[in-house]
Amino acid sequence: MWRGLARQLGPALRLVLVATLVLGVLYPGVVWGVSRLPGLVDRAEGSVLDGPVASSSLIGIDPVPADPAADPWFHLRPSASAPDSATADLGPADPSTSGGSNLATTAEDLVTAVAERRAVVAGREGVAPAEVPDDAVTASASGLDPDISPEYAALQVPRVARVTGLPESEVRALVAEATSGRALGVLGEPTVNTSELNAGLVATRPGLR
Numbered sequence: 001m002w003r004g005l006a007r008q009l010g011p012a013l014r015l016v017l018v019a020t021l022v023l024g025v026l027y028p029g030v031v032w033g034v035s036r037l038p039g040l041v042d043r044a045e046g047s048v049l050d051g052p053v054a055s056s057s058l059i060g061i062d063p064v065p066a067d068p069a070a071d072p073w074f075h076l077r078p079s080a081s082a083p084d085s086a087t088a089d090l091g092p093a094d095p096s097t098s099g100g101s102n103l104a105t106t107a108e109d110l111v112t113a114v115a116e117r118r119a120v121v122a123g124r125e126g127v128a129p130a131e132v133p134d135d136a137v138t139a140s141a142s143g144l145d146p147d148i149s150p151e152y153a154a155l156q157v158p159r160v161a162r163v164t165g166l167p168e169s170e171v172r173a174l175v176a177e178a179t180s181g182r183a184l185g186v187l188g189e190p191t192v193n194t195s196e197l198n199a200g201l202v203a204t205r206p207g208l209r
Helices: 002-035 041-045 108-125 150-164 168-177 194-204
Strands: 191-193
Touching (some): 108 150, 150 168, 150 191, 150 194, 191 194
């Protein structure tokens, strides 16, 4: 009886040891190694940005200036979850809320919101409403998109330079560092990551709040 039990337990124990080695050591080790490859580290580690406030380059949170009249930040696209589109706080301030408006382009509510947003952005940047890019007044599907167009970033450069005291050339250099080209060189459009851009501003001007 005991001999038969030993014959059964032996293969079972060997299978447990092999499975532990393969699935508990080798496989996690391979996955970890793959995650260290260039281009995958940020995805594996959550794309955490250095700075006084923990943030991610994949999540857009619109900064709320302490003094709207002296706003030093680059702002991202509007969010359908923003409490009031007629205020300067257009983008997502709470990343726990995500989603689009699901309104058609002909919806009266959307047309009104876009007009209000255009007026707010034009007033904030000191330009004519016609100079405001479309992505500055239209929300992304998630409402948490950190990327804006180079045109929208360029529109904000003079204000950011004026408020921070940085030369416009230095601010434009920060924009260039946060700019990504088309995927594979042909897909999509160039984008500017506002999370990375504002983190760059804080690194340059640590006192910014």
